[in-house]
Amino acid sequence: MVQKDLQTEPESLDRVDGRPKVTGTATYSAEYAVGNLAHSVLITSTIAKGRIKNINAKAAEESPGVLAVISHLNSPGVPGYPPAKQPAEPAPVGTAFRVFYDELIYFNGQPVAMVVAETLEQANHAASLITIGYEIATHQTDFEANLSKSAVALSVQRSKNSPFQDYGRGNPEAFDAAEVKIEATYTIPTQHHQPMEPHAIIAVWEGEDKLTVYDKNQGVKSAQGNLAQAFKLARENVKVNAQFIGGAFGSGIRVWPHTVAAVLAAKKLKRPVKLVLGRELMFTSVGYRPYTVQKIAIGASKNGILTAMNHEGTGQTSAYEEHLERTILATRAMYACPNVFTKYRLLNLDVNTPTWMRGPGDATGMFALESALDEMAFALHIDPLEFRLQNHADTDPERNLPWSAKSLKECYELGAEKFGWKNRLPAPRSMQKDGMLVGYGMASSLYGFHRHPSKARAVFSRKGSVVVQSATMDIGPGTGTAMTRIASKILGVSPGKIRFDLGDSSLPDAPGQNGSSTIPSVGSAVHVACEALKTKLLKLASEIPGLNLQPDQMTIKNGRIFNLTDASGGISLSDVLKYHNLEQVEVTEESKSGAERDQYSMYSFGCHFIEVHVSPLTGEVRVKRVVTCADVGKIINYKTARSQSIGGIAGGIGMALMEASVMDHRFGRYITNDFVSYHIPVYADVPQIDVIYVDKPDVHVNPIGSKGLGEIAIVGVAAAIANAVFHATGKRVRDLPITVEKLI
Amino acid sequence: MQEKPQGAGDPDDESLKSDQRLADRRLFLQQSIAIAGLSFAPGNFFGGSEAFAEELPLGDAEKVKLALSVNGKKHRLSIDPRVTLLNLLREQLGLTGTKKGCDFGQCGACTVHVDGQRVLSCLSFAVMQHGRKITTIEGLADGNQLHPMQEAFIKHDGFQCGYCTPGQLMSAVACVREGQAGSEDEIREYMSGNLCRCGAYPNIVNAIMEVKNNGQKV
Numbered sequence: 001m002v003q004k005d006l007q008t009e010p011e012s013l014d015r016v017d018g019r020p021k022v023t024g025t026a027t028y029s030a031e032y033a034v035g036n037l038a039h040s041v042l043i044t045s046t047i048a049k050g051r052i053k054n055i056n057a058k059a060a061e062e063s064p065g066v067l068a069v070i071s072h073l074n075s076p077g078v079p080g081y082p083p084a085k086q087p088a089e090p091a092p093v094g095t096a097f098r099v100f101y102d103e104l105i106y107f108n109g110q111p112v113a114m115v116v117a118e119t120l121e122q123a124n125h126a127a128s129l130i131t132i133g134y135e136i137a138t139h140q141t142d143f144e145a146n147l148s149k150s151a152v153a154l155s156v157q158r159s160k161n162s163p164f165q166d167y168g169r170g171n172p173e174a175f176d177a178a179e180v181k182i183e184a185t186y187t188i189p190t191q192h193h194q195p196m197e198p199h200a201i202i203a204v205w206e207g208e209d210k211l212t213v214y215d216k217n218q219g220v221k222s223a224q225g226n227l228a229q230a231f232k233l234a235r236e237n238v239k240v241n242a243q244f245i246g247g248a249f250g251s252g253i254r255v256w257p258h259t260v261a262a263v264l265a266a267k268k269l270k271r272p273v274k275l276v277l278g279r280e281l282m283f284t285s286v287g288y289r290p291y292t293v294q295k296i297a298i299g300a301s302k303n304g305i306l307t308a309m310n311h312e313g314t315g316q317t318s319a320y321e322e323h324l325e326r327t328i329l330a331t332r333a334m335y336a337c338p339n340v341f342t343k344y345r346l347l348n349l350d351v352n353t354p355t356w357m358r359g360p361g362d363a364t365g366m367f368a369l370e371s372a373l374d375e376m377a378f379a380l381h382i383d384p385l386e387f388r389l390q391n392h393a394d395t396d397p398e399r400n401l402p403w404s405a406k407s408l409k410e411c412y413e414l415g416a417e418k419f420g421w422k423n424r425l426p427a428p429r430s431m432q433k434d435g436m437l438v439g440y441g442m443a444s445s446l447y448g449f450h451r452h453p454s455k456a457r458a459v460f461s462r463k464g465s466v467v468v469q470s471a472t473m474d475i476g477p478g479t480g481t482a483m484t485r486i487a488s489k490i491l492g493v494s495p496g497k498i499r500f501d502l503g504d505s506s507l508p509d510a511p512g513q514n515g516s517s518t519i520p521s522v523g524s525a526v527h528v529a530c531e532a533l534k535t536k537l538l539k540l541a542s543e544i545p546g547l548n549l550q551p552d553q554m555t556i557k558n559g560r561i562f563n564l565t566d567a568s569g570g571i572s573l574s575d576v577l578k579y580h581n582l583e584q585v586e587v588t589e590e591s592k593s594g595a596e597r598d599q600y601s602m603y604s605f606g607c608h609f610i611e612v613h614v615s616p617l618t619g620e621v622r623v624k625r626v627v628t629c630a631d632v633g634k635i636i637n638y639k640t641a642r643s644q645s646i647g648g649i650a651g652g653i654g655m656a657l658m659e660a661s662v663m664d665h666r667f668g669r670y671i672t673n674d675f676v677s678y679h680i681p682v683y684a685d686v687p688q689i690d691v692i693y694v695d696k697p698d699v700h701v702n703p704i705g706s707k708g709l710g711e712i713a714i715v716g717v718a719a720a721i722a723n724a725v726f727h728a729t730g731k732r733v734r735d736l737p738i739t740v741e742k743l744i
Numbered sequence: 745m746q747e748k749p750q751g752a753g754d755p756d757d758e759s760l761k762s763d764q765r766l767a768d769r770r771l772f773l774q775q776s777i778a779i780a781g782l783s784f785a786p787g788n789f790f791g792g793s794e795a796f797a798e799e800l801p802l803g804d805a806e807k808v809k810l811a812l813s814v815n816g817k818k819h820r821l822s823i824d825p826r827v828t829l830l831n832l833l834r835e836q837l838g839l840t841g842t843k844k845g846c847d848f849g850q851c852g853a854c855t856v857h858v859d860g861q862r863v864l865s866c867l868s869f870a871v872m873q874h875g876r877k878i879t880t881i882e883g884l885a886d887g888n889q890l891h892p893m894q895e896a897f898i899k900h901d902g903f904q905c906g907y908c909t910p911g912q913l914m915s916a917v918a919c920v921r922e923g924q925a926g927s928e929d930e931i932r933e934y935m936s937g938n939l940c941r942c943g944a945y946p947n948i949v950n951a952i953m954e955v956k957n958n959g960q961k962v
Contacts, residue, residue, distance in 0.1 A: 014901070022881075022894040022909060023841070023894065024841015024842070025841065031840035119835075121831070195905070195907070196853055196939060196942075197845070244906065246907025247904070247905040247941050477904065643944060644904070646943055646944070647942045647944070651941075651943060675851055682936040682937075682939060682945075683933075683938075683948075686943060689946055
């Protein structure tokens, strides 16, 4: 199966950092060999709300090897923290949690103290000797029990142009008047990113006003800015390194309190400090996909035309800070429907602040919308795919703009053909195999196009090698591989002679790796930088007498410049530099969006077809087959793209079938706090997956015609699985995850 | 039983083996006590000697001598008995290729080979490895020549972020050696202890199948 896929794109590059990753030489944040390193562990609150009465750290401080116990009682302080009480303002409404700031407790698992010692063993032991007295206040952590307290976010109330304002188009009575109606509530529990690499940092003060961190994050530039602001340092005096990131899926977009804690400790001790979060702390320290309840009401005509879609979503946030996501936004753009109304609400609870997790908002919202579409198709006795085709949006119904490109119909066609959708018998429980109930389900997918200003530097050196640099990231998708491919194609230099540098805040500006924006943004910057470098090299070559190189005939291939009419002539790039007595030729270019943003509506589209087998006895669900098809414009490197799509499906399988962070509300504390209690997909849960791309450049979005892939890979997957489960069993599960007790 | 482990021997030396057994036994007892607490330790298990119990290296005061081989290199060490094999490799020997994913034996990222068997290094105290031969990801390739499984992982793109990869590779090699890579389903079953959040599972299965089917020496 794989062989066939590889043949589809024989030029696909192996991952450029494959060798360091398979030999164990790739260096992740906690692994830098820094001298005189002290080790630290965090101690976190065991209550959800209240205040610290006392911290007894005497025994810990006297324990062998201990260098310091740090808490709000003796923290050197973060000069950039706003002084106001929490919740404070301004936007995002509230204030990011301030570590070791005061005695107040906002959530269970809040960092309250830190032990720093010569070794990790000493730090861990000393941490066990600390006792903390609390004054407990009544907490509210139960989303369902507090749902009636949800409200329009304060930040939305203050921003008339917020996309989260109540939205409406058409007739508000349309749903009531519809010929066929369905109305349902969908629930997604809190789910956690849980990348395999725990968040980690080594903080090194190089002087009073100079900081270097080796930190796990998704944006070295944003981390640099954030730390410079927090510690009142000149931006250029903060250096952030993050060359290898062991997955993140959104958990590394922000600079979290533990990072600041390690920097504080290093400052206090005047020596480098390492902090690695234990897996348990990964549930309370780096955000999560928020608990979300959605109500959807859909009306349609008897012949299957959508007449009304009302979508309300309520998401969880902390008591001190607002976090909003796109939950209800997809519904406005996904289908051609004249009457659409959406509302978005937030519920503040005594928990830590959620954050973006792969496909943020859209993975959540499209679970509800695409489940509801399936319910309506069933009610109408129309094939679910046919129903979607009947309501295809040929232009963006929300903004009344043409799509920059949209090949969703082609995705449906390619996916359905590969999957064998036509073999689906419409009635639930009508298909069986080997004593198992067989279900075919499908769902659409979309994700908005994000492109941010980005810079790249490209350097050709006389030795014949190219270095391309940008302060972008690789949390796993293969950024360096894709960028190498872009540079190689433009410069006519083999990939083996190109090095791409990333993950270093001293490199040219680039956005963090999030929102599927890396290829669209940084890929464009690499493209324009390499084009500029090529122009420069061609010009230098054309100035060499005797070669007779014609500006309109010149090309570069295999490291040589020649006239298209005379492939045997020309000159090597190295010799061009030698002739001009140059060691290297360098360019730095910026690339950003222009007026096209107002002329087109820009999205990626796709769909997933999934076959599940459900045991009629135990209710166990097995995903047996997946065909996923995406239209994300031009595919830069098929091999790594395919892996990213497979990863999205695996994430979607977890979201649909097993992932749920369960809290004991008596204590406001997660009882799922490791991989035994919080289940993520294992080998046995993920079958072979067929990945199809339309692979047509979207000429309106950027110079490379390519949109991002990370998010669209997961958006819609949970719905496709839920729809397949309904088809297999006749049971509609609207509360994720779809576990056995909901099916028997 | 009351002797200290000699500890300064050559792991390949036969004369070390009896020391090793002694050390293993004693260290197993230390570990049991550290975990269970003294009050639960049956007295006669230690020959009924209360005095002996008091000599046990509890707390952080004592260093224990240890000799072991890592990727063919012999190490003579004096270590805190609380140090896990994983932390020894990562924090003291500079072998950071072995990864800490959960520290509770639930994710497989820390998988190494101990005398040829796959072992979760986070669940094993370093002092339990006295006299043993450890192979980590850094020792899998033959110099610059990658192991066939490493080649296959690159070819089939059996990873994304790369963090679980060393553990996956060590398990994959063991899986083939154990004769448990006969089919895709068998591989899925015997590799399910190694988690990958990026979802590279299908690609890894293909990599293992290829190595197995090519009959390459692993």
